[in-house]
Amino acid sequence: MNPAMIFPGVEGLFKWLRKRPPGVIAVSLTAVLAGLITMTAAIFPQEQWMVDELERWTPFHIALGSQVLLLIVSVILLSVGRGLLRGKRVAWLFATSVLAISPLLFIGQDFNWTRALAVLVPFALLIQQRKYFAARSDAISLRKAMRPLSVLALVVLVFGYLGVRHVDSQVEGNTGRLGAAQTVLELVLLQSTDTQRPMTRQAQTMFFSVSLAGGLTGLAFLLIALRPVLMRTPPDPAAVARAREIILAHGGNPLDEFALAADKQLFFPTSNRTVVAYALWRNFAVTLADPIGPAEDVPFALEEFIQFCHEQDWEPVFYQIDRAHLERYRALGFTAFKIGENARIPLTGWSLTGRKFQDMRTAINRASREGVTFHWYPGEGTVDHGIEAQLADISEDWLKTGKRAEMAFDMGAFSTAEIRLRSAAVAKRKDGRVEAFVTWIPYAGGKARCLDLMRSRHDAMPGIMDFVIVESLKHFQSRGLEEASLASAPLANADPEAGDAHTRVVRFLYEKLNKIYGYKSLFAFKGKYQPAWRSTFLAYRNKRHLGFIAYATVAVHVRGGLLKMWRS
Structure with missing residues (x-):
């Protein structure tokens, strides 16, 4: 029987251990085992034999005088063992220093060959494998x-x-x-x-x-x-400028523009022709989609980024990646599963003709009859503080009424400065009252736009959002743009016939969280436009980390993590 069927995560643990040198595993597990035995001795102080055996085979003096001291020692040993398994340079320095000093502390005592072996063997293994311990603190x-x-x-x-x-x-x-x-x-x-x-x-x-x-x-x-290494400051302007150049030259993902947001860190491989955008939660580096750059450079960028993460003591997680590179991720030891769909609309020849668009045409015609007009603000016009004040009020009301929170990572937040920079699609009545607005971000070298914010008044007329989006698509067509993306539909379109655990979990979340986050209605709303769906995936390395990975993906989207997202 597969051990992973009995103990979830065991298979991932063995896979993770197989990537470590045998000598490192031996020394690390020795420290972990010593820590566990010491902790057991602290919990069951009457078992003196445990301490006697442990003292024979370790370089440490161990006495049964105090459970408190034994617990402290056990935590130190477990921390060192875990640090050695993670390739931490500091753990290696600590372990080799203790092993080097310990013989001096036995001067004047009778020679004990088991204790001598317990010092010399791990010390020799640590020296031999010293190049492995590159993870910084x-x-x-x-x-x-x-x-x-x-x-x-x-x-x-x-x-x-x-x-x-x-x-x-x-x-x-x-x-x-x-x-x-x-x-x-x-x-x-x-x-x-x-x-x-x-x-x-x-x-x-x-x-x-x-x-x-x-x-x-x-x-x-x-x-x-x-x-692990903590990132406290956003990348410098020169790095952002270089990333922008790469995105303009090679970008084609609707999420590319979010790589330049202040919540991202930027990694440039040695070629300097590719960039990886990521956000950090604890020691999990969550990337925004695939590396951006020439297709032939992507495999090397992935390998360098994974090595970079190892040196920082981080665990890489690749979020919203495209199907095109899945085999490369799997070849590097990652497991990938589908997490949603991205809606793409080719603008060439797109129109609302046909029965499938009848309901949308009705909504748009109604808005026109009631005097609602479309405006691309500010576009090439001047700044209107009255419109901007209304946009801010609508956004605040939308957040407050729905008890929502501003998101990040692969979604934008309301900003008057951003609207002035990129413009927004606005639906306005004859009397000047703004009903709704939508923001779009550029991608594919400016030849395409991706939907970002969609916000309306709580008492806006039905169908107002369809009006703004359709008029936006017509506006883009008139400007010669080639494509529009309605962004992602999270957890959507999981294969109902697939029986793997990942797909079952995605379907379960899609069904159970729909009442809170409206995943089904979002998927249905975007499906009305008859887009071409592009599947997106998440790639990770170790099943043991799945719980932390789930929290990390929430934490990089919402400050305050799962609790704030749940409250919202």
């Missing part, structure tokens, strides 16, 4: 933390040394200055000591305090040092 977080953590570490060492010297008469073993220094280092780094043995409650309390302070300091350092 967040430098800004580390710089901010280094000064206070260094001061704290110095305080802990001084406090420990003075404290151990204070109880010097209450311990057995190697006493004196050198013995106290070695004891402190063992308590701080290894969380236990064989150099000295406390004989009184006061000495035991002092040893415990030094271990606890050292453990908490080390844990704080590790948690900060193992953070």
Whole structure:
């Protein structure tokens, strides 16, 4: 039986592990196993045999004196093991440093061959595989933390040394200055000591305090040092200008213009002819569609971006990708599944003739009879602050009435500056009252437009949105544009015959979330225009991350994540 049938995500875990060097897996899992056994010993303190066996085969002193210390040690070991599996440079430095120092802490003790092997074998493997550990940590977080953590570490060492010297008469073993220094280092780094043995409650309390302070300091350092690289600022103007040049030369996706939005980061492969736009949530880099650039460069751009993500300790997720490159993603170890449809309308020869457009013609004729007119604002005209005030009021009312939130990533937000830059399609009555408006963004080198915002008054006449969109399409035809996109219909058109788990989940969400987000009505609304549907896909690498990936795709669309989206 397939283990993934019993434990969801096991198959993805094994696939993920197979991509790691065997030596790295061995050392990492050793640290993880030691952490799990230590945690078990903390939870079940009566099981002394666990500690005895663990101490034989690890470079660490382990005592059963305190569950708190054991828990701290277990978290440190688990963090180091996980960091090594992720290829973290900081985890490698920490592990090799501890392994290099540990023999010095056993000076004066009888030789133990199992412990010697436990030090030499992982140390040799880590040195041999050092090139694998290229994943960086967040430098800004580390710089901010280094000064206070260094001061704290110095305080802990001084406090420990003075404290151990204070109880010097209450311990057995190697006493004196050198013995106290070695004891402190063992308590701080290894969380236990064989150099000295406390004989009184006061000495035991002092040893415990030094271990606890050292453990908490080390844990704080590790948690900060193992953070993935965080992007805090938008790309510089030069990068945005270069991306715009690439989009103008090679762009053809309706979403291309959103790559230049302030919520995106930009990655340029070595050829500098391709750009990948992405947004970051925690350590998930969610791309906006496929790489943009010459078709022959896309495979190399994908490989370089995936390697770049590895070096930043990120997990790449490719969102709204096209069918054309699916095999390339699969060859790189990604799983892809359909997440929606994009509606494209070829404008050459498009018209409302035929029975299938009868209802739309009726709605448009009614709007015309009631004196509603179409305006491309500002177009080549002048700025009208009265119209702009009405557009802002309609947008605010639309958000408030529907308890909606402004979206991001592959959708725009209301902006008067953007409307002045790109213009908007406006439906206005004879008395000057604006009923609705629609915004469009350019793509395909300016030869096409993609639908973005659709907003109307809550008491607007029925069919007003069809009026604005149809008149917009006619306007584009008159300007010689070749295509219009009505944007995406999320989760739509999943194959009813497909039986794979991804399709079942998409169909389930499409049905169950329809009452909240109106997916069915959106798909039906766009379907009235008889578009050519283009399927869009999501590609990911590991099933274990599916829950986080789902949240990441929501988080990059709505600030505040799933909770805010649910409330909206």
